[in-house]
Amino acid sequence: AGSLGIDLATTVDVVLIATSPQMIPTGWQKPKDSLGALLLGWWLAGLKGLVVLPSLIDADYTGEVKTVAHTLQPPMVIPVGSRTARVVLLTNLLQTMSLGKSVGNVRGDCGFGSSGPVACLSLQLKSQPTLTVTLLYNGERYPIQLLLDTGADVTVIS
Structure with missing residues (x-):
């Protein structure tokens, strides 16, 4: 009940044979509502040498969440069911803001792209x-x- 994040695990066996980043499937989809998410590396995966790149998952993204990870010491075998990342759900505060001209794009199941106009937030x-x-x-x-x-x-x- 006190956990802030949800652990994500691999759905297939993964072998990292180079140091370049690779997408790793998790089989998880976030709830289809106004929540986005912050994806971070799972602490024990980091201790084992897996570097998970942090990612922001938009509220309108509906596809499978995949981690992007690499290792500095290949080869590395990641067995199916291994926890690799943690996701923290976030409320979309931008949905109530006017950001000027809308580009009308909805993320859907297409990831890794621009979300549209830039927002500059500041405090009075x-x-x-x-x-x-x-x-x-x-x-x-x-x-x-x-x-x-x-x-x-x-x-x-x-």
Whole structure:
């Protein structure tokens, strides 16, 4: 009940004989609704030397989800039923946005292509995270509101 992702396994025996990426069938189709998905490598497959390329699966894609993977040390045999990837379902937030001129393409069961117009998302400055800090100097209190910018390994207060 606490799992965020769904494990995907191979539907056939796969032999990787080169280091170039290869499509691996999973036999899985995502639910046919407004959900997209993020496909990531399964952690144990990575420890065994299988590199799964992350993929974004569009909400309107209806075909079989396949992983794209390679190994740095061929040959590699992946037996049928081996877990190779994990998929995390995502809500399609773009379906309620107006992105300008629509190109009218629906993904269907055709993968690996452009989804149409480019969307640039940004936050209004007034909705940026702020923090009120009180400075104490010579017994006086000075409350100030600061803008926070949090990165991967640092927090900037300005």
